[in-house]
Amino acid sequence: EEPSRFFYRFTDSLGNSIQLIEKPQRVVSLVGSYAETWLLAGGTLSGVTSDVISERNLDLPKETKIIGTVKEPNLEEIINLSADFVLLSPDIESHVRISQTLENANIPFAFFKVEHFDDYLEMLKICTDITEKKEMYEKYGLKVKDQIEGITDRVAGKKNPTILLIRAFSSGAKAKDDENMACKILNDLGTVNIASKHRSLLEDLSIEEIIREDPDFIFVVTMGNAEEALKALKDGIEKNPVWSRLSAVKNNRYIVLPKELFHYKPNARWGESYEYMSKILYPEEFE
Structure with missing residues (x-):
């Protein structure tokens, strides 16, 4: 199998092998914090859930659509947006359900489980690999890691x-x-x-x-x-x-x-x- 057939491959947090044929252009995030991570990675978003406003107060361009809530995302809207990559959480029942429909519709998706800083760092790495903006991984990932290590070293x-x-x-x-x-x-x-x-x-x-x-x-x-x-x-x-x-x-x-x-x-x-x-x-x- 030629690696060049894929734009990017990785394993998501449920162990699924994710194969992106080409660079995603119409990304939808069904979790507010993942929407923010995608933006930090230098990406743009076609669709997000309402918690990006209620919890994060993210400043989004007006063409970004709100497609329901984190627990009840609107599947029809996701499909209408011609999404070509969807970010999901394995901890939310509706996301697991939706993934089956996305699979049937050939819409690429990935599950991310972010509880601690290392999980965020790993997700940011994947997202910056996809957006091809390594400098964002340095700025919003590795720099933060250095800051945390500096603090834990001080109090050791x-x-x-x-x-x-x-x-x-x-x-x-x-x-x-x-x-x-x-x-x-x-x-x-x-x-x-x-x-x-x-x-x-x-x-x-x-x-x-x-x-x-x-x-x-x-x-x-x-x-x-x-x-x-x-x-x-x-x-x-x-x-x-x-x-x-x-x-x-x-x-x-x-x-x-x-x-x-x-x-x-x-x-x-x-x-x-x-x-x-x-x-x-x-x-x-x-x-």
Whole structure:
């Protein structure tokens, strides 16, 4: 098989072998953060989902069409746009469903799973290979990698603060562990997550477990409406009289983190996420 028959070949995150016959010209992204990654790679977009506006506030040319939401993209619109490459997430059921129709229609697509910085870096590499703009990989990928390594090197060997990371939403709250993006950043910065020791916290925020461990820092990331999520915490676990006795609460180390750095994938701002967190954990290092 002659490699020259293909413009580009790679393996996506589901292990599919993706073969692009020619350079894509009409790209559609069904995830806002992937749309941003494609733009960072120097590409243009024919279609995107509404979260590019609601979550990312991306400045898009008026010819770029909004084709539904991330969970309910409009398949008909994708086909009407004559898409020749579609970016999908394996974590979203409708994307997996849509991929079968795309395959039947001979529309190339690829699944990307981006949870941590290395995943983003790998996706950016593939995207810049396709756009043939290596300099974008340097600028928005390798430079950010250097920034992150500079920060983790600075805090290596420091004391290991204990932390709890809470994901709060309007109907409740759960602790998160190291699979979570923000927890991975915390882990890379030398913290010890009490939820990794007490797995029950992942299902139910037990005040008894939290009191017993008394973490140095408690961080909150909100999902959905931030005000409603924080109100649910106030009306829930914070109502407990022992809550105010926690060291983190007494020492102003009960901190709500900005969504754009710790909930949505920060992409080219991933280094900022590391820096933001390291200044909270090790202020003496960053004065």
